[in-house]
Amino acid sequence: MSFLDRFRSKKAKPKEEKKAAPAPKAEAPKSHKAEAASCAGKTAASVEASQLAFSDLVESGQPLVSYKFGLGAPPGGKINLAIYWAAACGGCDVSILDINNGVLTVGDMANIVMWPVAADGKEKDIAAMEDGSITVSIISGAVRNSENEHMVKLLRKKSAIVVSYGTCACFGGSPALANLVKGGKDEILDYVYTKVPSTANFQADYHKGSPVVPQSHVKAPEGDLELPVLYDTVKTLDQVIDVDYYVPGCPPLQESISHLLKAVADLLYNGVALPPKGTTVGVVTKTLCDQCHRRKEFRRVSKIVEPHEIDVDPELCLMDQGILCLGPATVGGCNARCTSAGQPCRGCYGPTVAVQEHGASALTAIASLFPVLDEDPTCGEDQIIDVMSTIRDPLGYFYAYTMGKSLIKRSVTEKGGN
Amino acid sequence: MSEEFEPKIVAFCCNWCSYAGADGAGVARLQMPTNFRIIRTMCSARVDPEFVLRALSKGADGVIVLGCHPADCHYIGGNYRARRRIALLRLVLEQYGFDPKRLKLEWVSASEGEKFQTTLTGFVDTIKKLGPTPLVQEEK
Numbered sequence: 001m002s003f004l005d006r007f008r009s010k011k012a013k014p015k016e017e018k019k020a021a022p023a024p025k026a027e028a029p030k031s032h033k034a035e036a037a038s039c040a041g042k043t044a045a046s047v048e049a050s051q052l053a054f055s056d057l058v059e060s061g062q063p064l065v066s067y068k069f070g071l072g073a074p075p076g077g078k079i080n081l082a083i084y085w086a087a088a089c090g091g092c093d094v095s096i097l098d099i100n101n102g103v104l105t106v107g108d109m110a111n112i113v114m115w116p117v118a119a120d121g122k123e124k125d126i127a128a129m130e131d132g133s134i135t136v137s138i139i140s141g142a143v144r145n146s147e148n149e150h151m152v153k154l155l156r157k158k159s160a161i162v163v164s165y166g167t168c169a170c171f172g173g174s175p176a177l178a179n180l181v182k183g184g185k186d187e188i189l190d191y192v193y194t195k196v197p198s199t200a201n202f203q204a205d206y207h208k209g210s211p212v213v214p215q216s217h218v219k220a221p222e223g224d225l226e227l228p229v230l231y232d233t234v235k236t237l238d239q240v241i242d243v244d245y246y247v248p249g250c251p252p253l254q255e256s257i258s259h260l261l262k263a264v265a266d267l268l269y270n271g272v273a274l275p276p277k278g279t280t281v282g283v284v285t286k287t288l289c290d291q292c293h294r295r296k297e298f299r300r301v302s303k304i305v306e307p308h309e310i311d312v313d314p315e316l317c318l319m320d321q322g323i324l325c326l327g328p329a330t331v332g333g334c335n336a337r338c339t340s341a342g343q344p345c346r347g348c349y350g351p352t353v354a355v356q357e358h359g360a361s362a363l364t365a366i367a368s369l370f371p372v373l374d375e376d377p378t379c380g381e382d383q384i385i386d387v388m389s390t391i392r393d394p395l396g397y398f399y400a401y402t403m404g405k406s407l408i409k410r411s412v413t414e415k416g417g418n
Numbered sequence: 419m420s421e422e423f424e425p426k427i428v429a430f431c432c433n434w435c436s437y438a439g440a441d442g443a444g445v446a447r448l449q450m451p452t453n454f455r456i457i458r459t460m461c462s463a464r465v466d467p468e469f470v471l472r473a474l475s476k477g478a479d480g481v482i483v484l485g486c487h488p489a490d491c492h493y494i495g496g497n498y499r500a501r502r503r504i505a506l507l508r509l510v511l512e513q514y515g516f517d518p519k520r521l522k523l524e525w526v527s528a529s530e531g532e533k534f535q536t537t538l539t540g541f542v543d544t545i546k547k548l549g550p551t552p553l554v555q556e557e558k
Contacts, residue, residue: 182515360467363510367502376498377489381523384505394506395513407468407475412515412552 074109074268079135081110082126082155085117086148087175087234088141092166093117095251096138099258106261109268110136114155123151126158134159136264140166142175142404143235146216147228156241161274163260163281167250167348169237171358172404176234177396179403180411184232189213236404246280250348250401253334256282280353283333287352288345289317292327292336296320300371304390307343318344319369324397329355329362348401357407359398366391425479425545427454429538430465434492435527436484442531450535451542454482461485462523463496467507470521474511474553480520480545484537487525497525517548 085093093115097103106112113134114121126134137159143149156162167173181187194211196202218225237243247256259281266272275281289296299320307323318325318339325344327336331352338345351358370387373379391397399406431437437458443450459465462485470481483504485497501523508518522544524537 180513355468357468357471359510360471360507363467363506364503367506368499370502372495372498381501381505384501385508388502388505388509391506391509393513395510398510407471408514408553411513412554414515414517414552415549 072108074265076268079110079264079268080113080129080133081106082114082121082134082137082159083112083117084114084137084139084151084155086139086141086152086169086237087144088166088168088173090117091251092140092168095166095249095254096257098254099261100254102258102261105265109265123154126154129158131157132160136161136163138163138165138260139237140169141237142168142172143231143237143240144175144178145228145230149231149240152237152241161244162237162241163245163247164237164243165247166252167248167350167401168404170246170248170405171350171402172234172236173250173348173401176236176402176404177400178234179232179409180395182411182413185230189230233410234404239404244277245275246278247282248280248331248349249282249334252282253337255335256333283331283349285353286332288327288330288332288334288336288339288349291332291334292317292339294318294339299369301369302371302387302390304392312342314342318342319366324366324391326362326398328365329358346400347398350402350405356405358402359395359406362398363394423546423550425453425542425550426477427480427482427542427545428473428478429454429456430459430462430469430481430483431456431526432462432464432485432492432496433458433460435486435490435525436462436534438528439484439526439530439534442529443534444531446531448531448535450538453542453545454538461491461493461496462500463493463503465500465503467503467510470504470507474516474520474551477551477553479548479551480522480541482522482524482538482541484524484526484534487527490525490527515552519544519548520551 083093083096094117112119112121113129114126134155137155139152139155139162141148143152164170168175172179178188183190190213193199193213194202200212214227216227216229218227238246245260247260249256263272263274263281267274284290294317295315296317297320301319301322303322304324305322307318310321310323312318312323313321319328323344325339326347327339327345329351330345330347331349333349336345347358347362351361355361367388373387375383403409429440431440437456440456457469462483465483470483473481483500485500486492488497488501491497504521504523508521511521512518522541524541526534526537
C-alpha cells in the first residue's frame with residue numbers, strides 16, 4: 001500500500017485507526033520500564049522519555065522496512081543507540097525520521113542514549129557509561145572544532161559500531177570547503193563577525209572599536225568560560241576516529257537508513273552477521289549515469305550553462321545540454337533523484353569504489369566532453385585554457401562535497417619566487 | 419638554507435613519443451639536470467589528474483606531462499584529451515593557491531631528444547625560481 005493510499009484510508013475511517021493505535025501504546029510503557037531498569041543508571045529516565053515520544057508517533061499501516069512494529073525487545077535485551085551531529089546542518093538527523101514507521105522498530109530494539117537534536121542525553125551521561133556499552137553510534141557531520149573531536153572520540157570509545165552517516169561525515173561535505181579559505185579559521189571568524197555588512201558588529205557604532213568575536217577562553221566575574229576551538233582544517237570522521245560503516249548522501253536516502261536498520265535488526269533478532277567492516281551502505285558499484293533515466297546522446301559540449309539559462313529538455317542527458325553534472329563520476333545509489341527533477345548531480349554520494357579523488361575523476365570525464373577544435377593542432381595551451389574557462393570555479397564545483405577526502409586537503413600559499 | 423634548492427619533479431612521458439625522445443636524449447648523451455623522475459604511460463591521456471595531484475600531495479615540487487605532438491598521437495586523439503584535462507587541472511591548482519607553472523604540458527616527439535633536454539632544463543629552472551612546494555603536510 002502506498003503512502004498516499006494509506007493516507008486516504010486513514011482519512012476515510014479515522015475512528016478505527018484511533019482505536020487500533022492504543023493497543024501497542026498501552027503495552028509499550030511496561031517494556032520500557034523494564035528495560036529502563038536494566039539500562040545504565042543515569043540516562044534511564046531521559047531514555048524512557050524519548051521512547052515514549054517515539055510511541056506517540058504510532059500510526060497503523062504497513063511498515064516501510066521489512067520489520068513490523070511490535071516486535072518487542074530483541075532476545076538479548078535492548079541495545080543502546082547514540083545519534084550525534086558534529087559539523088552538520090541537521091538534515092541527516094531529519095533524514096533518519098524519513099524511514100517513517102521503521103523508526104518504531106528502532107524504538108523496539110534500542111534505547112536512544114543520545115540524540116542532541118531530538119532527545120535528551122548529556123555528555124556526562126555518555127562519559128559515565130562503560131566502554132563499548134553503546135552498540136551503534138550514528139554520527140553525522142564533519143569534525144571542525146575541539147568539541148566535535150572530543151565527542152566523536154568519546155562515542156568511539158563507548159561504541160561497538162560507529163556509522164559515518166551522511167556526506168559531511170564521509171567526505172567532509174560543504175563544511176570542508178572552508179579548507180579553501182587561505183587564512184584558515186582567523187580569516188573565517190574575521191569575515192563572519194566583522195566584515196559581513198548585515199551583522200550588528202558591522203552596523204552598530206558601539207561595536208566599531210572592539211567587535212564581538214567568539215573567543216575560546218574568556219575570564220568572566222563568574223569564572224572562566226570555555227568555547228570549542230575552531231580548527232583550520234575540517235576533517236572527515238574517519239580521519240579522526242575508526243569508522244565501521246559509511247552511509248553517504250546529503251542527506252542519505254530513506255532506503256539507505258532502512259538498509260542499515262535492517263542489518264542491525266537482523267543481527268539482534270535473527271543473529272545474522274553484520275556486513276564486513278568498511279562497507280558503504282546504500283550505494284551500487286556503477287555511477288549515477290547508470291541509474292539516470294535521461295537519454296544519452298554523447299554530444300560534445302563547448303559551453304557550460306546553468307539550468308536556469310536554458311529550457312531544460314526533461315528527457316535528454318543534462319551533460320548533453322551543457323549543464324555541468326557530476327553523474328559520470330559519482331557513485332549511484334540515490335536513484336538519480338536530482339537529475340530526475342531537472343537538477344544536475346553535485347556529487348554528494350562521492351566517488352565509486354575504484355576512485356579516491358572524486359573531483360579529479362569528474363574533471364577527467366567532463367574535460368573529455370569538449371570537442372577537438374579545427375585549430376587544435378596549431379594552437380597553444382593558453383587558448384585551451386580559454387576554452388576550459390567556461391567551467392567557472394572548477395575546484396569548488398568538482399570538490400563541492402569531497403574536499404575533506406581529496407589528496408590536497410587545504411589551500412596553499414606560494415612563498416617566494418615569481 | 420645554505421644549500422641550493424634541488425626540486426623533485428615527476429615527468430610523465432607517453433610511451434610512443436616522449437619516452438622515446440627521452441631515450442634519444444640519453445643515447446645522445448645530452449646534459450640534463452637530475453631532478454626529474456620519469457614515469458612512462460601508454461599515452462599522455464593516461465595521466466589521470468589524480469596522478470598529478472597525488473604527486474603534488476606526496477611532495478613533488480613540479481609535474482610535467484609530455485606527449486606526442488598534436489595530430490601525431492598514436493591513439494589519434496589522446497593528446498587532445500590530455501591537454502583539456504591539464505588545462506582544467508591548472509585552473510584547479512591555481513584555485514588551490516599553487517603557481518600554475520608547477521604543472522606543465524609539452525609535446526616531444528620520438529626524434530626530439532634535444533627538445534626533451536631543453537624542456538626539462540627549462541622546467542627545472544622554473545621550479546627552482548618558484549621554490550619548494552607550498553604544500554605543508556602537517557595538519558590542524
